[in-house]
Amino acid sequence: MSKWQTLLVKEIVHLFRDTKTIVQTVVVPTFITPLLIGAVIWYISSIAVDEGKKTYDVAVYDQANTELTIKLQESDRLNIVLMDSIDQVIDDVTNDKSEIGISFGSDFTTQLENNLSGEITIYSKNLDSFSQAQGIVNDVIDDYDDQIRNERLNNLNVDENFINPITVLDEDLTTNEEFAGSIIGGILAFLFIVYIMSGSMYPAIDLGAGEKERGTMETLISTNISSVDIIIGKMFSVTSSAVLTAIFSLLGFAVPLIIIFLFYGDSIPDNAFEIISAIVNPVAIIAMFGLLIPLSIFMGAFMLAVSIYSKNPKEASLLLGNAVIIFFIPAYVPLINPGIELDLVGSLIPCYSFALHTNALIAGNTDWFLYGATLISNIIYCSIAIYVTYIMFDDEKIIFRN
């Protein structure tokens, strides 16, 4: 074995004998994160299911006892509470006694009878995104609105189409691959980047600032091993840990999916299979890893450089905690804007380009010219980061900074 290989084997053995590394690399991505995500999804679904069965209190001020109030009372999901004034309605909604408040204009009935428009005010607090109250109320009002409109048109002997000259039909041509790319691709890329960051941060701190603090760095550089061998050995250890974390995170999501497909396959919609098969596309996976490896090495070398510069692990954690935003923000942008398209400038931005390429690879509409630009730029960033790490390592002022 060459010297860097000897160092690499030692670093990996040393790293993976640490419980913290095992927890960070294997336990958290494989078990804890999927369990947490599962728990959150279950909790949100249970709230949504509960909301679907709930009856909502609606405070109504209607002096004329209009037909619309009667229709609202007919809804089995609404409990209409009649009020004596608008102030009472507002007070009820403000104090969360009613979910929704409705007040009818004093001339509501007269206006309708005169073929004019009656006014209704709806009071609500738009904080509870799960509440279906306003939707139910709006449906009742829309139905009543349609009913009145049709009555008026009938009275005038006018066809309904007279006031609807254009009929718009929506045909969504989004393929399952494109849907998977825009939604799941963004999440997948974001999770990969987060796990590469978390998977490389602790080893980088341990193998850089940690070794300086424990004095083992001094022992290592006292031996006849070159700075290049040390950098390569340490960087591959950090990268291996990062890639392993990413692979385990993928397993963490794949295993529950496989279980669901095996045991509950019949109850899964057909297009779900197509969406999953779009993700499990060998070309997409290979191309994704093609970008992921130089990106992991770049991030690992960057973190190692910061760690080596730091006096101790505490300083390294502080610096890296702030520095990871450089990777985090570009990966987050495509997640919150799934429709965003990659251009040449974007293809040169690390993490951002990876996230968008992941979307495109899953959707099957990759621009291979931009893919090449990203790959080359990542290799260049990677080389620069390795060179900076090498300079750091060769500088005794930095190595003995503590």
Next chain:
Amino acid sequence: MIEVKKLSKQFKVPTEKKGIFGPKRKNFLAVDSLEFNLEKGKVLSILGPNGCGKTTTLRMIAGMLEPSKGTAIIDGLDVRKHKHDVKSKIGYMTNNTSLYDRLNVVETIKFFADLNQIPEEIYKPRAEQLFEQLDMKNYLLKRIADLSTGMKQKTSIVRTLIHDPDVVILDEPTTGVDVTGQSVIIDLIKSIKDSGKTLIFSTHQLGEVRDIADQIVCMKSGKKVFDGTTQDFQALNPNKNFNEIFMELVDE
């Protein structure tokens, strides 16, 4: 043969004055034009109070720090020009037991043997001999984290000697070791001396110096205040012991 020629090292150290980016820095001469020669197979002890430049001197001789001025020649190799060749000739032990906590003793020694690219057939008997000599056989498979300070120190010594260096540099080898451990380490240093290797060690234990060293270099504030044999050292004041002579030399 080791020749130390006008060896100097300057550092930037923080002052009490504050600047925009932290404390202002000033130049500090940690080692100032140090000169001495050490013949092959001899033992040199570097003495001096804390912060006098002992460790910096040893690190420069071992090729770990670049001298600001001057140089050290190790068996004809200039440390400034042939850093890696010099490193392969030297076994350097730091002043703390800096080893990998999660490796066991055998793995640690094997790692350093592999770094020095020692063939298996040479490594095995050499390691066994050193383990035997230092009475380490009972804890070879224990992780470094589970060892006492003395055991760690012994492991450090074995890893320093595993590539059979011509020159051995030990920075305060008995610091933090109990009396029994100190005695074992001193016996080992004597056996290194008997094997004909050149040895430099720094220490605060003047008793060790009297028993082992052939030559003494005493430093104060980066400068040499004494260079001579142990007899020359004693001759500075025949009525006083080594400790008292040392205190007089460094004015403490």
